[in-house]
Amino acid sequence: MITPTAHSPPGNALVAFRSVNKSFGSTRALVDLSLQGSPGSVHAITGENGAGKSTLMHLLAGVHQPDSGEIRVRGQAVRIENPAQAQRAGISTIFQELTVLPNLTVAENLFLGREPHRAGIIDRLLMRRRAKQALDLVKCRVDVNTYCQTLSVAEQQLIEIAKGLMADAEVFILDEPTAALNGPEVDTLGELIHSLKAAGKLIFYISHRLEEIFRFSETVSVLKDGRLVGTFPTSELTQDRLISLMVGRPLGQLFPPRDPNPRDLGRALEISELVPSDTERAVSLAINRGEILGFAGLQGQGQREIIRAVAGVGPHVRGRVIKLSPDNRVQRVDLASVDVARSGIGFVPEDRKSEGLYLSLSIEQNVALGMLRQLALWRRARVRKSGIDDLLLRMRVRSHDQAQPVSSLSGGNQQKVMLGRWLASGVDVLLVEEPTRGVDVGAKSEIYALLREFANSGGAVLIVSSELTEILGLCDRILVVREGEITAELDGVAASEEEIMRYALAGAAAEASGEL
Amino acid sequence: MAVSISRSNRSGLRPATIALPALLFVALSFLSPAFLSVQNLSNINGQIAALLIVSLGQLAVALIGGIDLSVGAALSLTTTIIVSVNPDFALAAALFAGVAIGLVNGIGVTVAGVHPLIMTMASMTFLQGLALLIHPVPGGTVPDYIAGLAWTSASGVPAAFFWCAGAVAIASFLLSMTRFGLRLFAIGASQASAARNGIPVKWYSVGCYVICSVAATIAGIFISARVSAGDATVGAPFALDSITAIAMGGVQLAGGTGSVAGVVLGTITLGLLTNGMNLVGISPFLRTAATGVLLLLAISMQRRNVIGV
Amino acid sequence: MTTHSLPTAACRSIVRLFSSVPFAYAGTAALLAFAYVTRPALVSPVLLLLIVRQAAPLAIAVLGQSLCMRVLSLDLSIGGVILAVSYILTSGILRLPEPILLTICVLFGVAVGAVNAFLITRIRASSVIVTLATALILSGVVFSFSQLRAPGEAPTILRYLGQTKIGIMPISPLVWLALFVPLALFLRMSVFGRYVDAIGANPRAALISGIPYIRIVTVAHILSSLFAVFSGFVLVGFVGAGSLDIGRDLPLSSLVAVILGGVTFGSGKGGSLGPAVAAFMLTFSFNLLTSLGIGEPGKLMLQGAIIALAATRRSSH
16 A cells, blocks of 8 residues: 655646545536646656546646635735636646637637637738747647647647647646647647746646656646545556556446356347548457446547447448347347337436436336337337336335436436346447436445346346456446547456556556557 | 538539529529619619618627527617607618617627517517607608618719628628637637637627627618618518528528628529519519519528527 | 415416416417407407418418427428429329329429428428428529419318318318327327437437438428428318418418427427417418508518517527
């Protein structure tokens, strides 16, 4: 057990978070968090999914406001209500999501909102000149008159960086700035960061790329589950030590037991050469009957695109999905949501409120919709009410009345109803995104039990989860996804958090720990 | 984001956008001897002037992803106002009405969150009723100074041309030279991104609806002068015609793509088709049906993700 | 627990009851009361039955429009369909026996609905623009044809449907009933009806969970055009002859009636009966307006205001 040291970086604090708390609904994103950053330093912020890194920086960027605690900039307590205020306070943010507008040129994008003008008329010459200067700084050779629609992701990211650097700020927040950049471009960014540091700026660098953390930063703060694990001088850490700081939680008794020697019931789904979009690579995998397969990895690494392509809900460029029934009948599945459902595959989306549930309809109506899956449109909607009762009882959905709208249920019960709709529909393959997002602990274990029961009776489950403990506790087999590719296949019972993280983190991490 | 850019720009112009009116022009000059006469060309100019002005207003709204179905009724209402109020105040009253209509539409869409199609359909109905209330039967006298605006020619060039040229000049200037124009494109591409860059999206949206209604009003002033009367139904075709014109000019109704040139070309195409059908002797009712088909063709080429309204 | 909590609770539940019942019921009651005071002649049973008969075509069209609205679409081509139907039936342009003409009209309605549906579901064009364009095309074609042959007398079958009475009860509302009951039952009991509820409640979830969205919207539009055809039958029968004005106000009125009847985009709270009551209420109000001296203009202004207000209320929830 490592005792977190309250390391104080040299110099006065330019930005200080003091006991900051932030919750979204019932999820506590930040818990009693305190850290500070000094001018003329690069301060890395790292941690697993859901650790709170982005939320912390969003507070500084004015996207959210803390529920309690305070933020101090230059010693003064501030309340940053919106991004414009953050800019005025001298904070410039380069977000992870690309925000360049495709129908504006590079120059127009760089100056949107603060265009150089004379009485409303844009001074295009000046704008172009300044834009060129900004691009030269990041060594981007794109013509400032190009429309951003035609740019590659890397070029767009460079422009985002250029835009962020243009601001006359003292604090820079870089959120995963190198996700799309290649080696030389990262080097350029490194030089820029260095010159900013020399000019006395504070740079908060959010990243999973361990080699960049070690290369650029001299201080690193590790977050876990919304709390600060500790702030350390980077020089005092190794990669292994850093990883172990990010993980390490007892699994607890949430999970139903797994069979260490599962019977081979055959394959349920074969996915070959699936390419979700032009910028992604081909993926092939198989899901077996009786197993719960998990996609592990950092958020935004392509897991969602893959599962949605299979579900027919997201785009795909190429690929083939074949479903095999227990009696070995083979069926090609057309990658459109209607056919996917008809083939006996159910997709449970991450956002149950906007994509999964019919909030204004009753519990009974929601579940009944699943039971109608195989009936033709003109048939009588014959639904066994007792069947619904049994299901709800089995799932331990606590409510007084089946007729009440689903919106009145708790998050956990809502999730169960959404799952229950598919369980009632007789599908034998489930594709589940974030099975227990926004669900309390009690309901979590009930949902795990339902999924295990489903698998045990011959079903196949693929889950995408950003919670490592969930993957480790529930899955029989784990596929680690990084940058749209499957980088490792691990046994669910034997795997460890460290092992998964190592495969999930980019670049040198995996190589350094023993694959060289 | 609902932008689709062809040829790396945001004008929406495609080879067909330019080829179509050109081909029509050539075809018509062969098909009908009367086509190239000064009289006929001047007629076409007069006929499309009002549509051009209305369509330019519609462009403003379309760029931010909205639409305005009430332009026709606003135009009709304007003609009835002009013949019904004290001649000294006719212009002012008309313009005031235009601003008011635009404000109602804009606030309904941005603040009350009503879908633009529904909101402007509601105001269209209301304004149509109002126009019929003010002036049920076509007629009335248009003040002389207004009539003069639409009929005086300068050195042989008809007044209609100046109206067109003026509208095009103002619209081009606003769209390509000012901050306002640039920001419209930004809002059309992504309201969230535009807001994050400090653009007051709601104010701009309301402004666009006001521009659209005022344009319809100006077209109404022109029409009242042309037909020398107030007519509560004269504007009815303009709503769908302006949408057809801008759609044919490459403007994406989802927002973010469009150009003044495209609107001009689309309007000319529509005008040539109408004029051509006239010259060839096709019944005016079939002409209406043809514009309906054209509208269907034009919007079929737009990209959209929503099934329904 | 204080003693005056009971009346407050009662008040609250009364208010809740009133706000959950579609406006049409309260509105009709209010209108009748108002008319009783200002134009008592309108409230006589004979006249009320006449208004019911007059409202029947609207009520039939409303059946289709409410279905479209529940799947978040709109059908504004109703007027064009009715115009075309009236022309086919009365102009004698097709010299065929009456039953065959009626069948042709039905098939025509299905075709128009299918074209609308294709453009809306596959091409994904806006349903407002598509159906307005279709209406434009239909009316343009009919008007140009009527230069050659004017619309004429209505077929006998339809005149019977539209004008005769059984005792004091006119037949046309019974036609509405004959259409309403099967449709309401179908929507209540079938898989299709459940899916319509789902689409209205959350279209994104319906799409994702594999509900055959496109097919359902297609059926909705075909049914809407079909009901427009039936509405046209009754209307032509009622008027006794074809005309170029027939059914022109129906698209807008059906939209307003559906809204007043409690069906707003995506919700079916008014059930199936609400819009029918609203159709009656609207027809009654038009008659009232005419008797008060505010004719067509008043009608339009009222409808525009209602649409705007109803849409505002919905969005603010």
